[in-house]
Amino acid sequence: MTESVLDYMTRLGRAAREASRVIGRASTAQKNRALQAAASALDSARAELVAANEQDLAAGRANGLDAAMLERLALTPARIDGMIVGLRQVASLPDPVGAIRDMSYRPSGIQVGKMRVPLGVVGIIYESRPNVTIDAASLCLKSGNATILRGGSEAIHSNRAIATCIQRGLAEAGLPAAVVQVVDTTDRAAVGALISMPEYVDIIVPRGGRGLIERVSRDAKVPVIKHLDGICHVFVDAGADLAKAQRIAFNAKTYRYGICGAMETLLVDQSVAASFLPPMAAQFREKGVELRGCPRTRDLIEAVPASEEDWNTEYLAAILSIRVVDGLDEAIEHINQHGSHHTDAIVTEQQGHARRFVAEVDSASVMVNAPTCFADGFEYGLGAEIGISTDKIHARGPVGLEGLTCEKYVVIGDGQLRGQEPV
Amino acid sequence: MTESVLDYMTRLGRAAREASRVIGRASTAQKNRALQAAASALDSARAELVAANEQDLAAGRANGLDAAMLERLALTPARIDGMIVGLRQVASLPDPVGAIRDMSYRPSGIQVGKMRVPLGVVGIIYESRPNVTIDAASLCLKSGNATILRGGSEAIHSNRAIATCIQRGLAEAGLPAAVVQVVDTTDRAAVGALISMPEYVDIIVPRGGRGLIERVSRDAKVPVIKHLDGICHVFVDAGADLAKAQRIAFNAKTYRYGICGAMETLLVDQSVAASFLPPMAAQFREKGVELRGCPRTRDLIEAVPASEEDWNTEYLAAILSIRVVDGLDEAIEHINQHGSHHTDAIVTEQQGHARRFVAEVDSASVMVNAPTCFADGFEYGLGAEIGISTDKIHARGPVGLEGLTCEKYVVIGDGQLRGQEPV
Structure with missing residues (x-):
């Protein structure tokens, strides 16, 4: 490229802003046509996708990527199937754009309501998984946004091949190519440029490790949908059905250790701790989960002493901290103080306790x-998710189509004037 | 104060965070009791309020504040009435907190829905008007948030007196005093501290001039609900009812020149320009509004030549720019390019054009x-407004109770596990 990275990114930004006006007013049918056509294009391009991915994998192996990174990078036939199914699923979701709610007459005679509209241009910054390209592109397209995708440099050939399929889908639906743009440079300055163009980019979604998310959040001049820690709790209440509690806690921890919805701390009401903990601990021990407990826990089961730091740690591993609490109040207090405001569960048969929790x-x-491991866009019915937000404004939790939109006011009158008698 | 400003603000922040947990779970009745009791306290403290305000006005005069500033600072009997009515009005609004929507079963058997919840702690930074103290405190309280209010130093005695009344309301309802805290120092470092405590403050709302808002947005380490320019347009469409169009455009410009919803640019379809503009211009001229026009406008009426800069200017004054356009497309294009995404209106009898606009x-x-001057929380039925957002995420337009809340997911199961057959 003879063009500087900044000029290149500015060009992408300007094109995205223009394309956002077209995709923002595209019909539901047109958007669905693009998604379906992109799915068909992926299906026809399996050989090209695998060949491109092989280039990335070979380069990755040469560059000494570890096994886990190579595994994330691989486009297996099953993952290609997954992308195709994902596209068709997003096509089948209801279109959020244009929905009007709460339209009502005001004393002045005007009608006021709210209409759901796209955010405009969404920038996505992600790491090795190339299938994120499809998840992100499809959700942004369906919600009427233009998107600029910046994937990991180790996946650039795969991402280019996927982008070609998306382009075919856009072209078949008569939509501009700039609705979905994949940043075609591995220069890291591209990220800095992408997060500093509020005139062209309305929101940034970083998907990846904590380091990436913190860096992007710190430096961005554009709002960021952040996904930080998932320190999730399960609280076993007094009078809980202990068999159910054990199943839920076991699933919450062991469904997958590495997901953000995995339970990291188990809280147990003191009145049930003696009956609940020994069989629960045996099941975890058999599965190979290391237990770290408070003193009262260690009176009942064998466990490593938990330090203060354990209550604030997201293990993402086969480790669980356990604390015996005096009741619902102490459980809520512990969760609000030590948790990360991600996902927390109570196991209870008491309606009043459920309501308060x-x-x-x-x-x-x-x-x-x-179990907390249900925290996921698919499980919640959002289709794919663009991320899970731990922010408190705009969108919390799994972010799907709705989180990629906002609402504007619509006012309909018939010549009413302000400060004068209604007509 | 022997305590540093930073320590003082940290103390307020910590107290606000604690109080936010109490107000967040307070009942609607309890919150309304606090609002009604604060209204009664204001009514009983009229003499004290006027006396405190007199101190501020005297200091203001001594410090050479101009007439407009002194006018904004004054607590007249009518403004005290307004605060009392405002509190009672907010008490009568529906409580947004706890509302659950879209609760539905998923294939796994869990039920998933969304619950509206307070943001937590809201920091408000404002300038001279002391009545903002009541608007902001009442909306935050009703929406279940704790608030830290930083008013202008020139209004500190007035704000203290108002705060005393709010404290009486909180005490009568059995709510902690830290639910509403007024920053009791005129040290400017307090603002810097307030916008840099993400651990204690969830969102900042600056209310005031552009300088204040830009400074706060630039330096804040907490999300900000911003209100920047209001470059508002009225577009008179082909085939519009020209008498209606003239009434609407005149009201949009002259209801008040200084509000953000005032029309700054009038766009006129070329097919009606010759019949519409001459009588419209005569009415504006009689009112003393300076007209600046594009060449085609100046072929039809007398007007100063409009420069490119005029299309991008928020006059907030008796000046109006006028442009003749070739139709709906050009009007939309002009508004999206030159406007500030605040409030824009079409005058039309064509349903298809209204729909597209x-x-x-x-x-x-x-x-x-x-007319665009309807852009206002009261007119929209929000009760008071905490501000008008020109952001594209979280909340757009007038921000009332709903904008001070967010939604969390609620998941109700009965022992369902992830990755296993539904029970």
Whole structure:
């Protein structure tokens, strides 16, 4: 490229802003046509996708990427199937754009309501997984946004091949190519430029490790939908059905250790601790989960002493901290103080306790008699998710189509004037 | 104060965070009791309020504040009435907190819905008007948030007196005093501290001039609800009812020149320009409004030549720029390019044009056959407004109770597990 990275990114930004006006007013049918055509294009391009991915994998191996990174990078036939299914699923979701709610007459005679509209241009910054390209592009397209995708440099050939399929879909639906743009340079300055163009980019979604998210949030001149820690709790209440509690806690921890909705701390009411903890601990021990407990826990089961730091740690591993609490109040207090406001659950048969837990736990997802590992866009019915927000404004929890939109006011009158008698 | 400003603000922040947990779970009745009791306290303290305000006015005169500033600072009996009415009005609004929507079963058997919850702690930074103290405190309280109010130093005695009344209301309802805290120092470092405590403050709302808002937005380490320019347009469409169009445009410009919803640019379809502009111009001229026009406008009426800069200017004064356009497309294009995405209106009798204008104009408020000066929380039925947002995420346009809340997910199960057959 003879063009500087900044000029290149500015060009993408300007094109995205222009394309956002077209996709913002595109019909639902037109958007769905693009998604379906992109799915067909992926299906026809399996050989090209695998070949491009092989280039990335070979380069990755040569550059000494570890096994986990190579695994994330791989476009297996199953993952290609997943992308195709994902596109068709997003096409089948209801279109949020244009929905008008709460339209009502005011004393002046005007009607006021709210209409759901796209945000405009969404910038996505992600790491190795190339299938994120499809998740992000499809959700942004369906919600009427233009998008600029900046994937990991290790996946650039795969992302280019995927982008070609998306372009085919856009062209078939008569939509401009700039609705979805994949940044075609591995220069890291591209990220700095992308997060500093409020005139062209309305929101940034970083998807990746904590380091990436913190860096982007710190330096961005554009709002960021952040996803930080998931320190999730399950609280086993007094009088809980202990068999159900054990199933829920076991699933919450072991469904997958590495997901943000995995339970990291188990809180147990003192009145049930003696009956609940020994069989629960045996099941975890058999699975190979290391247990760290408070003194009262260690009176009942064998466990490593938990330090203060344990209550504030997202292990993402086969480690669980356990604390015996004096009741609902102490459980809520612990969660609001030590948790990360991500996802927390109560196991209880007491309706009043469920009601208080739901109202008073300040987390993006609060659950009753369900494991925290359910915190996921697919499980919630959003289709794919663009991320899980731990912010407190705009969108909390799994972010799907609705989180990629906002609402504007619509006012309909017939010549009413302000400060004068209604006509 | 022997304590440093930073320590003082940290103390307020910590107290606000604690109080936010109490107000967040307070009942609607309890919150309304506090608002009604604060209204009664204001009514009983009229003499004290006027005396405190006299101190501020005297200091202001001594410090050479101009007449406009002194006018904004004054607590007249009518303004005290207004604060009392405002409190009672907010008490009568529906409580947004706790509302659950879209609760539905998922294939796994869990139920998923969204619950409206307070943001937590809201920091408000404002200038001279002491009545903002009541608007802001009442909206935050009703929406279940704790608030830290930083008013102008020139209004500190008035704000203290108002704060005393709010404290009486909180005490009568059994709510902690830290639910509403007025920063009791005129040290400017207090603002810097307030916008840099994400651990204690969830959102900042600056209310005041552009300088204040830009400074706060630039330096804040907490999300900011911004209110920047209001470059509002009225577009008179082909085939519009020209008498209605003239009434709407005149009201949009002259209801008040200084409000953000005032029309700054009038766009006129070329097919009606020759019949519409001459009588419209005569009415504006009689009112003393300076007209600046494009060449085609100046072929029809007398007007100063409009420069490119005029299309991008918020006059907030008796000046209006006028442009003749070739039709709806050019009007939408002009508004999206030169406007500030605040409030824009079309005057039309063509349903298809109204529909397109509403969908395609990218502004916080879009209006059909109504003047832009209706852009206001009271007119929209929000009760008071905490501000008018020109941001594209979280909340756009007038921000009332709903904009001071967010939604969390609520998941209700009965022992369902992820990755296993539904029970």
